[in-house]
Amino acid sequence: MNNSYYNSDDLKKFGNISGFQKNLGEKFFSYYGEVFKDSELTAREKSLIALAVAHAVQCPYCIDAYSSDAFEKGWSEAQMMEAVHVACAIRGGASLVHGVQMMNKVKEIAM
Secondary structure (H helix, E strand, C coil): CCCCCCCHHHHHHHHHHHHHCHHHHHHHHHHHHHHCCCCCCCHHHHHHHHHHHHHHCCCHHHHHHHHHHHHHCCCCHHHHHHHHHHHHHHHHHHHHHCHHHHHHHHHHHHC
């Protein structure tokens, strides 16, 4: 029995996501392919960015895919972990800055 919402075998099925909506699926994969081509950023650089974003959005499938991809593209374990820490710092900072809303509200109701 699988005790997780996420099944690692599902990552292999990602290419089939167009099954219920072929037109939109094809458009997504066309766009996705274009995004990850060498351009202003290299495909290698984009792979490290994708790894960090995967952690920020907490997608286990993306973490799996881009851990492999980044490593295969030559990023070191230390570089990959540093990218994860960058994502963590941004995500944490985003949570903290929203604390200003709480502070504003508390000041408003305390008056």
